[in-house]
Amino acid sequence: MSRLIVISNRVSAGGGAAGGLAVALMAALRENGGIWFGWSGGRTDQFTGHINFHIEDDVRTATIDLEDQDIEEYYNGYANRTLWPLFHYRIDLAEYERSFAGGYRRVNERFAETVLPLIEAEDSVWVQDYHMLPLGADLRERGVTNRIGFFLHIPWPPRKLLMTLPEAREMVEMLFAYDLMGFHTQEWLDSFCDFVREELGGTISDDGTTATLGDRTLKLIACPVGIDAREFADLAASGTARTTFRRVKDSAVGRALMVGVDRLDYSKGLEERFLGYERFLTEHPEERKEVVLLQIAPPSRGAVESYQRIRTTLEGLAGRINGAYAGLDWVPIRYVNQAYARDMLAGVYRASRIGLVTPLMDGMNLVAKEYIAAQDPADPGVLILSRFAGAASQMKEAILVNPHSAEELSDAMLQALVMPLEERKRRWTIMMEDVQKRDVMWWLNEFTTALDACGRDEPSPKVVALPTKGAVKTS
Ligand code: ADQ
Numbered sequence: 001m002s003r004l005i006v007i008s009n010r011v012s013a014g015g016g017a018a019g020g021l022a023v024a025l026m027a028a029l030r031e032n033g034g035i036w037f038g039w040s041g042g043r044t045d046q047f048t049g050h051i052n053f054h055i056e057d058d059v060r061t062a063t064i065d066l067e068d069q070d071i072e073e074y075y076n077g078y079a080n081r082t083l084w085p086l087f088h089y090r091i092d093l094a095e096y097e098r099s100f101a102g103g104y105r106r107v108n109e110r111f112a113e114t115v116l117p118l119i120e121a122e123d124s125v126w127v128q129d130y131h132m133l134p135l136g137a138d139l140r141e142r143g144v145t146n147r148i149g150f151f152l153h154i155p156w157p158p159r160k161l162l163m164t165l166p167e168a169r170e171m172v173e174m175l176f177a178y179d180l181m182g183f184h185t186q187e188w189l190d191s192f193c194d195f196v197r198e199e200l201g202g203t204i205s206d207d208g209t210t211a212t213l214g215d216r217t218l219k220l221i222a223c224p225v226g227i228d229a230r231e232f233a234d235l236a237a238s239g240t241a242r243t244t245f246r247r248v249k250d251s252a253v254g255r256a257l258m259v260g261v262d263r264l265d266y267s268k269g270l271e272e273r274f275l276g277y278e279r280f281l282t283e284h285p286e287e288r289k290e291v292v293l294l295q296i297a298p299p300s301r302g303a304v305e306s307y308q309r310i311r312t313t314l315e316g317l318a319g320r321i322n323g324a325y326a327g328l329d330w331v332p333i334r335y336v337n338q339a340y341a342r343d344m345l346a347g348v349y350r351a352s353r354i355g356l357v358t359p360l361m362d363g364m365n366l367v368a369k370e371y372i373a374a375q376d377p378a379d380p381g382v383l384i385l386s387r388f389a390g391a392a393s394q395m396k397e398a399i400l401v402n403p404h405s406a407e408e409l410s411d412a413m414l415q416a417l418v419m420p421l422e423e424r425k426r427r428w429t430i431m432m433e434d435v436q437k438r439d440v441m442w443w444l445n446e447f448t449t450a451l452d453a454c455g456r457d458e459p460s461p462k463v464v465a466l467p468t469k470g471a472v473k474t475s
Contacts, residue, residue, distance in 0.1 A: 001452055002147075004034035005119055007111065007135060008128035009079070011038040011061045021366075023228055024440040028448065029059045034123065037062045037115045043071060049114045064114055066107065073103020075131075076303045082165070083130045085306070087154045088267040088361040091164050093306050101167055105134065112138035119146060124451050127178070129153045137177035149180040149451040153225070154363040155390070156188040159195045169199060176216040179454035182447050184364040184390040186222045193220070219454055223446040224394055225364050226439040229432075232373035236346040241374075244347030248294070252351075255330075256417055258293045259352035261345060261367050262359070263300040264337065266310045269360040269386060269403040270297060274317045274333065276358070276409025281325055281332060283410055287417065289330050293356075296348070298339040311337075349374035354416045355383045357391070358403040364390040368398070369435045372428065380428035382416035384409075394434055397427035 006029060012022040029036055040052060040063035047067050054061045066074070077100035085093035112135055119125060119139075125148040127135050136148045162168050172195055175181060183189040193211060196202040202213040211218045235241055248257065258277075262268040277293050297314070301307045318335040325332045340348070349355065355371035368383060368391040375381055385391060385398035392400055399412045 001028075001032050001124070001448055003120065003123045004029055004032050004448070005115065005123050005125045006034065006036045006128065007115060007125065007132060008036070008038045009075070009131035010041055011036050011063050021225065021440060023231070024444045026057055026059050027441070028444050030057070035060045035062050035118055037111075037118065039063065039075075040065050042066075043068055047110060049110070051114060051118075062115070062118060064110070066110075070103060070107050070110070073100050074107035076301075078104035079131045080301050080304050081306075083133075084154070084267075086161065086165055087130060087157050089155075089157055089161060090266065090361075091161055093266070094164070096164075096166055098166075108132060108134045109138050111135055112142055115139075116142050116144070119144060121146070124149065124448070126151070126448070126451065133171055134174045137174035140177045147179050147451055147454050148177070149182065149447065149454070150175065150178045151182040151447060152188065152363070153184070155361055156183060156191040156195075158191055159198055162195055163199065168195075172196065172200060173213065176211075176213050176218050178218060180219045180221060180447075180451050182221045182223055182450075184222070184224045185393045187393065188363070188390070189220055189222045219450065221447065221450050223443055223450075224390065224438060225366070225443045226435065226441075227366055227369045227373060228441070229369070229373045229436045229439045232342075232346060232370055235343045236350050236374040238343045238346070240341070240343040241347035241350065244344045245351045248348055248351040252292055253329075255289065256291050256353040257351055258291060258354040258356055258413065258416075259348055259371075260293070260295045260297070260356040260358075261348070261370075262295075262297050262357075264297040264307065264311060264314070265300060266306060267359055267361050268297075269358045270295065270314055271310070271317060272360065272403050272406070273356060273358050273409065274314065274321060276403075276406045277333070277413070278317075278321050278324075279406040280410035280413045281321070284414060287414070288325060288332070289327070291332075291413075291417065292330070292334065293332060294334045294336070294348070294352070296336045296338065296340065296345075299337055345370070346374045349381075350376060353381045354413065355381060357389060357398075358384065358386045358401060358409065359389050360386070360403055362386070362389040362391070368395060372431045372435050375428055375432075377425075377428070377432075379421065380424050382419050382424055382427070383431070384412045384416055394438070395431050397430045 006025055042065045044065035051062045081095045082100050123146050125146055127150045193204045196211045202211055204211050209220055281288055318333045321333055322331050349371045357365055357368040368385055371383055383398040385400055386403040387400050401408045401412045
């Protein structure tokens, strides 16, 4: 494979807290050479294009600082208050502000301008996620003819929802500057094709693997991101995980533990999960004191109001449920707003009879896979999984639920609690095989192999003339 230039909003290098995704990208960069480029997370008074180079775990990283206005309009604004809610079907929360769109375009152009001198002739460029949708077009405009791929980590919304975004058409046209676009599931890919066909008049090949708009062709691939399953299973057997396992088990004093581990985000269905649990406690008084719900939810995106609201709502709900049902020696919900090291999380997953992964909408969801990978093969727990998580397309042996229905959640909790060992083992074995087979390195190879193959049969490098530059208003 050629040298790789990975570009993402943040550069998330190695270290104990790094997730499988970061570790896999680092591994690819280490093996093939290349650079990981992104925002440092820091600010500067005036953007100069200065790059901070580092070597982390033998990988070269390059980061830039952004101005306060960039951070406000691009990151807190367009990425987190416009695209994230819209792409998770929450147009009620999406904010459409020209200043956000302008800041987003400006920062993408700054990324393109700054990374440009780092790209060498034979490099493949791999852009990650919704923060950087127009980056491919911005690079082409600056003369980059290298292979450029893009992977979307979140869902692709239905056409009519996406059309509520004032810049939707121009944004999708710009995506044709890429050679390859990857989605977690066929559903998100189909949704993208629907938009291209119905709103842009483009065509999709019969086998659904390419989209064509004018003289530009974009290859499409559905490849679900995985976890480093082996590493996670090893973590679950580590000393720290074992200590955590004991602590958590002991604290449950014989009760079955249900666990939820999510960023504090409205897309993760936490409020609905609490309501489902409340319904379970009401409908099954005999099960009260047999279970305890441990919800671990570290705050995220605290600068955005909708995230502050969900925090308040959940604190209120947990308080109400605990107030109604807690006894001298039992509290139904333990709600923890903290991040934990991965080996500790592995111990928590393993100590939990039920894994609750019930997002209202999720591109994939790695917690579902981590929960499965951490289980004891001799006594595995049960995964309750939302039908609306991308992971549901792979993990059909989970108890699949509609997270909006408190009744379905309550039924699923009961079903999981009484599920016999043989049934638990059967379901777990099938899921574990897939989690191991389609792990994060599999994902990485699928994508980079497809990217490497792009343009091999074309006579000359792809040159893109963008018709719509400037159509995304910057005022
Ligand atoms: P996220 O929305 O962040 O990712 P997810 O896939 O669940 O969601 O990944 C979260 C990661 O954070 C997991 O590895 C989990 O272990 C970790 N985490 C969560 N709570 C934690 C805590 N309290 N302490 C420590 N770690 C914690 C986006 C998309 C997903 C997609 C991924 C990858 O929204 O749908 O699966 O990218 O493509």
